Amino acid sequence: QVQLVESGGGVVQPGRSLRLSCAASGFTFSNYGLHWVRQAPGKGLEWVAVIPYDGSDEYYADSVKGRFTVSRDNSKNTLYLQMNSLTYDDTAVYYCAKDVTNFWSGFGYWGLGTLVTVSS
Amino acid sequence: QSALTQPASVSGSPGQSITISCTGTSSDVGIYNLVSWYQQHPGKAPKLMLFEVSQRPSGVSNRFSGSKSGNTASLTISGLQAEDEAYYYCCSYAGSGNLFGGGTKLTVL
Numbered sequence: 001q002v003q004l005v006e007s008g009g010g011v012v013q014p015g016r017s018l019r020l021s022c023a024a025s026g027f028t029f030s031n032y033g034l035h036w037v038r039q040a041p042g043k044g045l046e047w048v049a050v051i052p053y054d055g056s057d058e059y060y061a062d063s064v065k066g067r068f069t070v071s072r073d074n075s076k077n078t079l080y081l082q083m084n085s086l087t088y089d090d091t092a093v094y095y096c097a098k099d100v101t102n103f104w105s106g107f108g109y110w111g112l113g114t115l116v117t118v119s120s
Numbered sequence: 121q122s123a124l125t126q127p128a129s130v131s132g133s134p135g136q137s138i139t140i141s142c143t144g145t146s147s148d149v150g151i152y153n154l155v156s157w158y159q160q161h162p163g164k165a166p167k168l169m170l171f172e173v174s175q176r177p178s179g180v181s182n183r184f185s186g187s188k189s190g191n192t193a194s195l196t197i198s199g200l201q202a203e204d205e206a207y208y209y210c211c212s213y214a215g216s217g218n219l220f221g222g223g224t225k226l227t228v229l
């Protein structure tokens with residue numbers, strides 16, 4: 001079955017960096033686009049970034065553009081999110097999610113998330 | 121880009137039907153048939169309920185249906201059950217990115 005397992009979350013000071021990982025199994029990783037979606041405590045969902053199946057491009061929400069970088073290693077079935085210049089507003093649970101079919105059709109499977117807390 | 125607009129809460133009794141609206145603009149919901157809906161129980165990861173406006177993933181009950189008219193998409197749940205009580209989020213492609221709605225809390229009375 002499809003499994004997505006995020007890791008790398010933790011407490012980080014404002015202005016510092018953090019890299020999240022998402023290990024995937026149960027499907028042909030190199031065939032699907034992958035997204036990061038976050039949820040601040042007690043708030044709604046916010047789409048963060050997406051990378052297509054071959055890593056040929058990247059798209060970002062305006063709120064993270066220029067600070068976050070999404071990447072993938074198809075040989076390791078792993079998705080990454082490099083987060084730089086973190087601010088308090090970046091505090092959230094970060095989920096990785098797999099395309100349901102086409103690139104922008106929706107998020108078919110989700111991981112359990114990893115919590116990032118930006119605090120001084 | 122602003123978030124899509126959903127009602128903060130809706131409620132219904134077991135067996136009834138409810139509809140949750142999701143209003144966007146002519147730059148997102150109105151122009152793309154790429155609206156999806158997610159159910160989230162407290163402390164859990166979201167679950168895909170509908171994609172491409174009205175397509176149900178395997179395993180999702182046919183009590184869940186979707187539609188779109190103009191800039192507004194809708195999720196209808198028929199035959200409400202206690203386990204349907206959750207938050208529901210819509211999401212639409214908006215040209216090089218996705219937008220979520222603010223979420224709707226469904227209470228089953």
